[in-house]
Amino acid sequence: MTDLSASNVKFTSRLLEAYGLLIELTDEQNEVTVYRIVSEFQIDTGTYAVLQKDTVIPEDNVEILKIIDDADGQPELVTIDDDDEWEDVAELYDELTLPFED
Secondary structure (H helix, E strand, O other): OOOOOHHHHOOOOOHHHHHHHEEEEEEOOEEEEEEEEEEEEOOOOEEEEEEEEOOOOOOOOOEEEEEEEEEOOOEEEOOOOOOOHHHHHHHHHHHHHHOOOO
């Protein structure tokens, strides 16, 4: 079983180093949206990016995507198709960012 606790998180900056703070993503309708990289981290199940539209306030929703390597070894973002994997990563991100409660 994979341990998805905050203590096993390794923060990375591959996207930031490759593309800078802002990333343009194109959706299925070929509409381009600019996102800001909020966080990048690696756990046993893979490497993930948390992105936020550059036009929203910090409390608004974030997008969580998986980082994979393309054929040239460059980081590429893909949708997390597995609902359980997405839920686990989203809960872990919440654990990393929400204030500690006693």
